[in-house]
Amino acid sequence: MKKISILIVIGCLIILAVSCRNDFLDLAPQDQLTEASYFKNPDQFKASTASFYDKMISWKNVDGVNVFGFMDFGSDLSSNVKDRGYAGQGSYGLGSLTLPDNDQFWDNSYKYIRSVNLLLEKARAYEGDKDDIKQYVAESKFFRAWHHFFLLQRFGGVPIDTVVIDLDSPELYGARNSRYEVVDQVLADLNAAIPNLPTEQTIPDADKGRVSKWAAEAFKARVELYEAAWRKYTGTTTDFTGSAGPAKDQVTEFLTDAVAMAKDVMDNGGYELWDYNTGLNNRSNFYLFTIDGTGSNPMGLDKPSNKEFILQSVYDYELRQSAVQITRESWRLTPSRKLMDMYLCTDGLPADKSPLFQGYSDVSKEFENRDYRMISNVLGDESIPDAGAVSLTDGVLYGFGNFKFTSWNFTENSYRPDNTESSNYPQIRLAEVFMIYAEALYELNGSISDADLDISINLIRKRAGVAALTNNLVSANGLDMLTEIRRERALEMYSENNRFNDLKRWGIAETELNQNVCGMVVGDASYPTDFKDAAGVATDKYTPNKYGYGETVVKTADGDLNCLVIMPAASHDFQRKHYLFPLPTQQLLLNPNLVQNTGY
Amino acid sequence: MIKSINCCSKRNSRLLNIKIWFKPIVVVCLLMLQVLNVQAVSAKDSVGESKAETMQVEKKVSGKVIDDQGFPVPGASVVIKGTTIGTITDIDGNYAITSEIGSVLIFSFIGMETQEVVVGDQSLVNITLLTSSIGLEEVVAVGYGMQKKSTMTGAVEQVSSKALESRAVSNPVLALQGQTPGLTITRTSSRPGNEDINMQIRGATSVNGVSPLVVIDGVPAATGNAFFSMNPDDIETVTVLKDGMAAIYGSRAAGGVILVTTKRGKGKMKVDYTGNVRINTPGIKTPTANMQEYATLWLDANAQETSPLWWFAGKDEMLRMQQGIEGIYSTTHWGDIFIGQGDRYPELFQTRTSQQHSLSVSGSSDKTNYRFSVGYANNVGNLATAYDGQKQYNLKLNYDFKVSDRITLTSGVTYQKDHTSSPSGGIDWSMTSQDPPFFPAKNPYGQWHSNFGNAGNRNATALTTDGGRDDKYNSLTRIDLKVNVKLIKDLEFESSASIQENQFRREIYKLTVPLYTWDGDPAAGSLNSTSSISAETQNIYYQNYNSLLRYTKELGNHRISALAGVSAEKNEFKKLFASRSPITDNGVYDLNAADYTDKAGNSGGRNQWGLYSYYSRLNYSYNDTYLFEVLGRSDASSKFADGSRTANFFNVSGGWVLTNEDFVKDLNLSAIDFLKLKVSYGETGLQSGIGLYDYYSTIGLGTVVLGSTPATQPSAGISGNGLSMDPSTTWERVAMKNIGFEMRLLNNRLSADFNYYEKLNDGMLIRQTYPSILGGTAPYSNSGELEVKGWEAIVNWRDKIGDFTYNIGFNITDSRNKLVSYEGATTFNAGLNDRIIGRPLGSWMMYETDGFLQSQDEVDAYYAKYTGGLSGDADLTALKASDPTATLRPGDVKKVDLDSNGYISALGDPAKDEGDLKYMGDNAPHFVFGLNLGASWKGFDFNASFQGVGKQYIQRGDYLAYPFNAIWCNQNASFIGKTWAPENTNAYYPRLSTYTKRNEYNYKNNDFMLQNNRYIRLKSLIIGYTLPKEWLAKANIERARVFFSGNDLWESTSIKDGYDPEQGMGSNNAGYPFMRTWSLGVNLSF
Incomplete structure (x- = not known):
């Protein structure tokens, strides 16, 4: 009996063990969807394109990158030239650039482009009505253009990536495309995207932030103006060895289209400048960039009040905080002497030409009768400093602050503590479209009418409390129209990651960057200030020996005066090769067909 | 989605060949053995009859077994040779057995030489077992069975419970450090429950990092914690399988296998208690500067600058600080603030006490044996401001029952729980490294003081005291059942099931701690500005089923044993997480009791994996002189696509005992008692680099925020950007070669073992580096190759002089690897490089x-x-x-x-x-050694265990790597006086500077910054005294011993910059000192 029972037990155990083999091996994922079951309906395409939005560089760190790697750190407009922590931007302005093994911007861009290409591949295979997903295909193409343009600005011509690359694809080891081919690809993607994108007016509130037809047109205008100017002023001087030249002269074509695109957005986009000067003590230019709940400005205006941003990265205190110290980081973006003197007086004239300019005899003076943007950017909501209110005794601060992008009431009541600031980041805003319109029109025709100025730049100047720019004002005061248009751009777009790109496409980066970067006018015996008395002796507001680079005489709005040096011209060595960043050496080794940029 | 371009055709064809022949063989073996079963069982009757016939010449034999010092040997086994009939000596060494005249009794005990006695007329047989320094008669666990050490052909080391006895540690792994060569155990902290333990057998095996497979009582441990939280007192032996012999565990064996066997009951009922109370003192102090040292560094640095940089103050202020003057300082960044002695170290760390207790009841009878034990330990780290430690609770019952002569039931029930409790924040680099050391933790009003005057938001003393708690619980329940059936005399069947369920729970709450200025005003910053509470559970449910047939046969001088089996395993994992934020501190910390206004979050997750395997092993030996073993395993894993699921692993080994050869005996080499040569070749597998579902392309779901009034929207993307694993990708395979000898000399007093090995991982799973235009990280493919060579040596001496016995043991190992192929790994950077073709993993490329x-x-x-x-x-x-x-x-x-x-x-x-970079060595530990000294005299015993590393190159990393790597953090005071200055031009280090760019040039990745992390540390010192029996008799105490046990009491190191040699290369999180442990303990047996 026992024998039999043992046999049965053994038999059962073995049979049991062998028979359930698949229970141990056929184990599919239990908490994930699989690719094979996805991309079956428009909602899934919508969700997939949603993932592209946080890949535009903005506040929050994504893949090790945020916008503080750019801004205008290290440029001629900023007195923050030593901060090198931000993707090397500070030392970049000094012409001090090291050859990197790897470049996260190169890697990330191609990563994002791949996810776009994947979606486009899925869209081609979509079995439903393709009309239902055309918006998402168009958004994808917009982003493919966006990232290629980013690469173009940083590296010049780069390999164009429009297919999903396999490990054995020849594209892996492709050569660089010329910048001309890259621009054609960017424009081709935008042309394909624009007709299929919804207008802002038809995008439901819940989807605001998604790319509209106008956003794509505005971006296209940006690309065209950028490239037209580059070809006009910088030309082929930065092309890598072996790069093909432009197939044809496209400058006029680009400028014409840029004007048309900008005009379409201005006329039909329904966007408006955010102008609440009356309720905000003329500080619209300060509060606009910090809208973040009703406590973010004295009028209680929240995000829906903003009709100026055409494409923005959306943040929310509850749902998506910036997770960076927007305020503290932005504070560091202090203006340089040059920027301070570039701000206009209320009569529309540059400070060095305007009778309204009050000089520098005390620190309150230079703020008088000036552009609201200067007040907004340098002072935020604070009042103009009293005479003697600024000290230059610590060797660190140079007398000016920056408040653009910083939270209102940050220190007083910590409305938004560090890392919780959640204002939207403007990727494209109406003011830029106005400036594209004016600049492209001028570049196209060599002139611009007052009427065209009035529907573009002068709207911005009005908000800034500055008299209109007219052909009359220019000729009557010996100004140069192009310089004034460019000035407008520098002032309005300060710290929005434009300055370096502008200087390079205008072909003047070497001249503008390789200068003394200065801070406060400290004067001397002949020009007493808060910092030097009539005997030329430093007052108790100023400790000269704390400032390592001393003083130098530079051209100011009130003539050649003694200023505090932040970074001497001798320390700058920005060259033509620096117009483009070097390709990461690791990539050159991995793909011998890649050629390094000239000069590296 | 991705086509593979890296298939190695040679490799595939080899795999294919094995596949073709291996599986049928296993199946045939199993079938044959099953046929044997039937015959065996039908043959049973005849066996029974023949046994009945011999009953008539039975003879009762009894006696006492003592050791060479005259002490009784309890638990020694007495077996009638050629049968399984046997008994075990009781606590006094007495035994009684019924045998037959003419049969042979085998007396054996672990660590002693086995003796055989022929039963004659005498009924009293007293035996003296000699201590065997060689342990050749030891029976060693080798996976699915035991083998005699003397006839083993693999590289196997066994550590007995002795190494764990009286140690003041509650994690058995820490007690194994330095005990056996080839098993390298490292930790980067001594914080209980947060030691960051890494075990590695024979150095690197793969770029993917490999941990050994831990098998407890025959079943793989479901979690690492199952081993770490064992009661050390429950462990009988720990065996380490180092070479191809581990292939019996197939696809998980390439990192070696650690077999843990727990104690079972023996002899008459016995109650054992062992316990200790200990004092933990902080060890090597982290070299962060105090206020005076900090100011000294600044002054020294700026003395060298033409354009001094003072950061926040000026020279005058630094001079005041250098003199330790506390008071209001005028600073440029933070205005007028109080600066005083703010060295966190003395206020954060202090001496703490811990304790550990274990109680067991064990015994056996004819039919059963049992051992029941409970354990408790409370280990406390040196944190002064709050509890930071681990509590451990253990319960174990091993109960075996003989159902009949043929059927034995073995069972085990384990419950073990560990609870690690720490502050929820502050145990990081904010302790002593992040901020300059001059912000006192409290202001004069007794409020928590803000760093940087009004602005700061760090204060580790405050955060660890009031910032909330982080509690982690693991509770493991394990049930094992095994039935062993002797089918016929030589054949047995064994079937087992093991279920392990581990419940992990983590609860964190973070409370906002307001900070105040020196004047008592609320500061702008606070700690945990957003308070929160979260709870997480993770559940692992692991099942293991195993059936095998074991056949042993002796025919004259031929000894054969064979084994074949099948095993199935499945692991299921589930997770749940929930959180609320911010919360009000009402003193009750549970999600339910947490009101929330902003956010509530939750997430889940689950996965599973399974393994289905056939294995077999055949041993043959002739005359105990010629030894041969072949083993194989076929694994099918759920981690691979159907079709490439199965892989086969094997090992072939041989041994030759020269001292059994007549021609060697004829040489009359009296000094050599035993000499065995052994050689093996095996292939094992490794799947640590692979995810559970890599061959599926999945969708990652998330959310983005959009809308004029922002709201979340679903977002989705293809995981890995569509670069999923090629379905043909499979395990890594590691070929292992071993050659070695075992030697016993000078009357077995001296033993020497040596092994040389080579490992070749030629299908290493790597992510090849492609040009970034690929747009993602390449999936794993079997395309790397790593070569490893190394050796191990053990020398032991054991002798006695009168009453004084002593032993000295030394073991040492080294392992060197070379990356043979790894596409894309041709370039390197300055500093540490994980992989460069032609160099070891972790190579240092430095400037000369x-x-x-x-x-x-x-x-x-x-x-x-x-x-x-x-x-x-x-x-x-x-x-x-x-x-x-x-x-x-x-x-x-x-x-x-x-x-x-x-x-x-x-x-x-x-x-x-x-x-301009030069290769200057690698960062792996080399010449890892252990030195064990033991002695006993009358009732006294002494044991000292040293452990160390002979060579390991490190460069200090993070912010405190060198002076003024960053100017805004604390600095390393050990550099004071060692840097170049006009009056010290022969200094070891270059001059100090406050400019970080230049400091990077001067220090980082320069040859002189590489330090040899050589050290020797007194891991354990035990001094015990066993009280004379006559003192105890009245109290009914069998044995009583008191002992001192210390850990990490002394070390010597070549580290130059003041850090503990065991902590690794970082400098940021190194505020927490390694502890020294001083304990007093007692062993009692009733």
């Missing part, structure tokens, strides 16, 4: 330096010589002569232009031997 620039003339000449450079991270053009913050000056380093191309640069084509 030629002393320091001693004068301005030398500086000028240096600039003149190296101006033309392009760029690179040592580029002189970045250190412009015109820039006072960067220009080189006397006291700075002279880097050598190794490739003589006119500029100093890391860059260059390594294939052409270009660039």
